[in-house]
Amino acid sequence: MEYTAERCRARETLDRVGDKWSLQVIALLGERTKRFTELKREIDGISQRMLTVTLRGLERDGIVTRKVYPVMPPRVEYSLTEMGATLMDAANTLVCWAESHLAEIDAARAAYDARNADPEG
Amino acid sequence: MEYTAERCRARETLDRVGDKWSLQVIALLGERTKRFTELKREIDGISQRMLTVTLRGLERDGIVTRKVYPVMPPRVEYSLTEMGATLMDAANTLVCWAESHLAEIDAARAAYDARNADPEG
DNA sequence: CTGCATCCAGCTGGATACTG
DNA sequence: CAGTATCCAGCTGGATGCAG
Numbered sequence: 026m027e028y029t030a031e032r033c034r035a036r037e038t039l040d041r042v043g044d045k046w047s048l049q050v051i052a053l054l055g056e057r058t059k060r061f062t063e064l065k066r067e068i069d070g071i072s073q074r075m076l077t078v079t080l081r082g083l084e085r086d087g088i089v090t091r092k093v094y095p096v097m098p099p100r101v102e103y104s105l106t107e108m109g110a111t112l113m114d115a116a117n118t119l120v121c122w123a124e125s126h127l128a129e130i131d132a133a134r135a136a137y138d139a140r141n142a143d144p145e146g
Numbered sequence: 147m148e149y150t151a152e153r154c155r156a157r158e159t160l161d162r163v164g165d166k167w168s169l170q171v172i173a174l175l176g177e178r179t180k181r182f183t184e185l186k187r188e189i190d191g192i193s194q195r196m197l198t199v200t201l202r203g204l205e206r207d208g209i210v211t212r213k214v215y216p217v218m219p220p221r222v223e224y225s226l227t228e229m230g231a232t233l234m235d236a237a238n239t240l241v242c243w244a245e246s247h248l249a250e251i252d253a254a255r256a257a258y259d260a261r262n263a264d265p266e267g
Numbered sequence: 268c269t270g271c272a273t274c275c276a277g278c279t280g281g282a283t284a285c286t287g
Numbered sequence: 288c289a290g291t292a293t294c295c296a297g298c299t300g301g302a303t304g305c306a307g
Binding site for chain 3: 165166167191193195196199218219220
């Protein structure tokens with residue numbers, strides 16, 4: 026079994042959802058269609074630039090769709106595609122894993138750091 | 147439901163497995179315990195430095211264990227912890243997603259790029 | 268309201284040389 | 288064999304200003 030090759034392909038997906046904001050955008054659009062400003066307001070700390078960049082990337086990959094209304098002021102709505110919804114489900118597995126293991130990881134880190142700070146190894 | 151908060155925690159996990167090499171290391175150690183050089187040989191393109199950095203990070207988080215044999219020349223064996231095995235399973239969901247959607251993503255990208263290269267929008 | 272352009276700081280990871 | 292140390296290029300993403 027070519028694990029390396031398979032993980033390489035997995036990395037392509039991780040590159041997609043593994044950046045700083047994509048997962049949150051996907052999760053929020055999973056609730057329902059939303060507008061640019063709505064997303065910006067709901068994602069704490071994201072800049073206008075990064076929201077645009079993130080949405081463009083997801084749109085390019087067929088994860089979200091972008092609907093522009095030719096009105097003034099502009100109105101643009103973003104939604105999850107079908108593929109985007111399946112991606113959200115897959116990512117959810119990792120979210121669940123994270124929720125059930127974060128405490129354990131924190132403990133492991135603390136133990137590791139204590140071991141290595143300790144002068145008498 | 148606080149999606150944003152949950153995704154933030156999910157990001158902590160993505161930060162762990164979302165770097166360039168962690169997923170491959172986890173996958174290979176999922177086969178069986180391996181030595182440093184063995185991993186280095188099996189992961190195409192990884193440098194000594196990055197294998198060390200990756201293994202240290204995973205060890206710190208309790209994903210892998212490191213067993214040193216006090217012999218000459220040195221012998222160090224790495225294995226997946228129980229938690230590491232569960233992480234591999236969770237990550238596998240995303241691997242499977244990637245495998246079944248990469249073609250679709252490539253198509254979406256090509257379509258998007260064609261749309262945007264087209265001068266008559 | 269939505270989005271692009273520019274500039275820039277910090278982090279990631281690659282190359283290389285050295286050590287027990 | 289299994290690291291550590293140093294240096295550095297490139298990418299990510301934040302701040303800000305401008306535009307339709």
